[in-house]
Amino acid sequence: MADFGVFIGFGFPARGREEAATKVFGELMQYLVGEAGQGRIEGFEPAFIQPHGGDLGGFILVRGDRAKLDQMVASEGFQRLAIRAQVAVDKLGIVNCSLGAQVQREMGTFMADTADLR
Numbered sequence: 487m488a489d490f491g492v493f494i495g496f497g498f499p500a501r502g503r504e505e506a507a508t509k510v511f512g513e514l515m516q517y518l519v520g521e522a523g524q525g526r527i528e529g530f531e532p533a534f535i536q537p538h539g540g541d542l543g544g545f546i547l548v549r550g551d552r553a554k555l556d557q558m559v560a561s562e563g564f565q566r567l568a569i570r571a572q573v574a575v576d577k578l579g580i581v582n583c584s585l586g587a588q589v590q591r592e593m594g595t596f597m598a599d600t601a602d603l604r
Contacts, residue, residue, distance in 0.1 A: 488528040488549035489588035492559060495545040497577030507574040514567050518548065525552050541577045545560075549585065 499507035501538075521527045527550040534544040548555065559580065560563055571578050584592055 487586055488551065489584065490552040490555060491583045491585050491587045492548040492550075492555050493545055493579070493581050493583045494540055494548065495577070495579040496571065496575045497541045498543045498575065500574060500576055503523075503574045509570075510540045510567065510570045514546070514571070517563060517567055518546070521548075521558060524602065526558060527552070543575075547583075552582075582601075 515532065518527065518530045522529055527548055529550075530546055530548040532544065532546045535542060548558075550558075568578070568580060
């Protein structure tokens with residue numbers, strides 16, 4: 487399983503833009519299916535979360551090789567979808583993340599680099 491990901495977090499549809507939000511979500515799902523089919527990403531997992539009083543309504547976790555994920559996010563197709571999503575939903579965020587064994591490596595580095603601060 488991949489040790490890197492891209493977290494695509496989103497709030498709720500902008501008022502009056504619910505149909506647009508649904509359309510763009512479908513476009514993003516199709517795009518990610520294509521990326522997975524081409525082997526450019528390992529896979530992805532969409533999630534809607536329960537109401538909790540915060541801004542996050544859901545997210546998509548895309549897994550893959552760090553360099554390939556960076557290429558995807560910088561691609562014209564992904565940027566087009568991000569622009570469309572910004573019009574349709576509130577609080578869009580797209581950030582790199584560490585997963586799996588990479589989290590363990592980073593925790594080890596953190597512990598070693600901060601040992602003298604305890």
